[in-house]
Amino acid sequence: MPSNSEAVLKRLANEALRVRRNVWRALHAAGAGHVGGSTSAADLLAALYFHYLNLRPEQPDWPDRDRFVLSKGHANAALVAVLAQAGFFPDSHLDEFYGYRTLMGMHPDIKLGGVEMSTGGLGHGLSVGVGMALGGRLQKRGFRTVVMLGDGELQEGSNWEAAMSAAHLKLADLTAIVDYNKIQQSGHVQDVLGLEPLADKWRAFGWSVRELDGHDMAQITAALDALPFAPDRPSLMIAHTVKGKGVSFAEDTHLWHQNTVGDEIYRKALDELGEPL
Ligand SMILES: [Mg+2]
Known part of the structure; x- marks a missing residue:
């Protein structure tokens, strides 16, 4: 298994902390939003x-x-945070989240530099990702395609059509990542419409699957470095995560799938997260 140095892992953890702080910042600017699935x-x-x-x-x-492609488009605050941190647009855009006549909306807007697909209507990202990966192969470009899926989103049947197609087409340059925080808008996924045995289902659909702790940077980078997991199959990372990760009152509850973010809440959230390096 490839190992990344402590310095690399520390730098990535620091960027993740900045993403979380920027999520809360953007949603505070908006007044409300999707904290849980973004963090x-x-x-x-x-x-x-x-x-x-x-x-x-x-x-x-x-x-x-x-x-x-961020198929779970309601986590757009995290996407615009990481895009700003990567230098796609000025950091100040985060203070315009939900702003009138900005491209900083509740869901990703393809008109914003770095956004590959306008998502938010769930269950469509993987199908488009299949098309991107197939296009890359036909054009002999060699790029990789990654689609992030929500767990609740997997209740949409269209994901499974896409999964079947990707395996049939042997799209080894396609990776899907499930942000498996076990909670969706109205409660626990298991109670609403359960997914288990999730890894077995994807394997039965022809994918090569690895499960990992989605908050352990060593495990995440090791999995990414090992892609594709098989030479002739699409890869799936099932990342076990905690909804609302990083702020105690927002963790592991559907109440923070989406909620209001006033001044006091924002201050408490930043206090708990702490300062980046
Ligand atoms: Mg979820």
Whole structure:
């Protein structure tokens, strides 16, 4: 298993902390928003943008760039945070989240540099990712495509059509990551419409699967460095995460799937998260 140095892991953890602080900042500017699923995905996004994806922030439409689709588009605050940190646009944009006539909305807007797909209507990202990966193969460009899925989102049948197609097409350059925080908008996924045995289902659909702790940067980077997990299959990372990770009152509850973020709440959240290095 590849190992990354302590310095690399520390730098990535620091970027993840910055993502979390920027999520709360953006949602405080908005007055409300999707805290839970944005902060559960923070470590994964930091590792993708600062360790794995081959991108040129100064040239967002570079044809050979790796593609990333945030299919769970309600976590847009985390996406714009990591894009700002990576240099796609000025950091000050985060203070305009939900702003009138900005591209900083509740869900990703493809008009914003670095955003590959307008998502938010759940269950569509993986199908588009299949198309991107197939396009890359046909054009012999060699880029990688990564799609992040929510767990509640997997209740949409369209994901399974896409999963079946990706395996049939042997799209080894396609990776899906499930942000498996076990909670969706109205409660625990297991109670609403359960997914287990999740890894077995994906394997039965022809994918190569690895499970990991989605908050352990060593495990995340080791999994990314091992992609593709098989030479002729799409890869799935099931990342076990905690909804609302990093702030005690927001953790592991559907009440913080989406909620209001006033001044007092914001101050408490930043106090708990602590300062980045
Ligand atoms: Mg969830």
